[in-house]
Amino acid sequence: MCEGECPAGKYGDRCERFCNLYCKNGCNKYDGFCNSGCTVGKFGATCLYTCGAGCISGCNQVNGSCSCKFGWQGHYCDECSPIYYGPLCDRLCSPVCLNGTCFSNNGLCKEGCNTNLYDIQRIEEMNQASKSISNSAFYVVIAVLLISVILNIYFIARNIKQTFNKSQKLKETRRHKNSTRHVNTIVNDKVEENTGYQELGDLSQPSHYEELKSM
Template identity: 60%
Template sequence: MSFSLQQIIRGMCWLLSDRQYGDICDKICSPNCKNVCSKINGFCDSGCIFGKFGADCLRSCGAGCLSGCHQNDGSCQCKTGWQGQNCDGCDLNHYGHDCSTKCSANCKRRTCNIDTGSCTYGCERGFYLEKCEQACSPTCPSACKRQSGECEGKCPVGKYGSYCNKTCSRTCNDGCSKIDGLCTSGCIDGKFGAACLQTCSDGCISGCHQFDGSCTCKTGWQGLHCDECTPNNYGEKCYQKCSSNCLNGTCLRNNGSCIGGCKGNFTGDTCTLGKIKRIFVTG
């Protein structure tokens, strides 16, 4: 029986070389084979070194494998934080390059993006930002907006602003507008204006109109806001009557001085002094 040159070379190769294979031993076995490889196809029939798998042991076990992996399909038991048949990805509750960082406890379902840690389903009530690491304002009545932290819904009575952290004027009757703090339910007695910061005139009988301060006047007062004395009254509270000796009965509000002069024989600023009569004596 005669052999071809190729057969002779193959036989010598197979006998003398442990790390080569092929018809003429022109191929190198995978360095990850535990021992020698098949002379026919180069497969690592004796298994792979630790951390490798596949027929030729060129694939690496998943980074999350607890202790090596199955030679054929790479399946393994996962470390904490990892998941998948090959333990090559983070589970829903961990993130980062080594899946060792837990998702924030403030994430709904404790679930986050495996790369960034951003909460997948949003935040638990009372928290905001991507990882829900910031607490909403304590004055928010419920939740707050994910990106800005601005309160959602109405503010508690007495508070206003995007974060419900501003206090309504105490002169508001029942809270104020969340947007600008203006009193939406009227003012307490004696106050008027959009923010109820202006005081009704002393001349009002009982409070005044919320928007313009107009009111019904007490005796001695006049004007839309009842903030002027009538022509016949004077003084801080307009309750003092001008002297009956004033011409036309009118006087200045601040001191009662008669505006048009005095009647008859009276004199003085308030026309309360009588004129001195001169007596002529004849000799």
């Protein structure tokens, strides 16, 4: 038999057994009870039990009772309220369920439906119509975006073409001016050359003095 206190985390006559990991500050040497309580989320003398999933901020560490989150119920807050279902009890039962109640695991109406088949079909049709409208709106937005992109490409291409044409016209105008200036220069040179020849011809003709002398 082990005399005195057991090492931390152990208990038993020979200190051969391990305290529950969820005990705070170890456990009682003789029975393994968690005298200092349990970590949050656990309860019981040896902290073996887990608080309910719907508990707010843990539970009573002796009996496991707690305050429940919205959608949960029960002493341990471990079951859904009658009008909620799902793993987190956060999904509302269908409005067509009688008294609004359904099975907590799958949402099927527990007490049957409070409307006829025609009304159920109308609800389904309304849901389908709503989905169809949403899809149509989505396609309209996509179409508008595509048209916008095409128009932008068209206008950009047109601007580039206009700029190119203007550049070509400007080059052609400059080329034409240079050609005209060159022709004018040639013509002027010819005129000056012909004028020089004419003056030279006039000088080469017989003078009036020679004519008088021969008379």
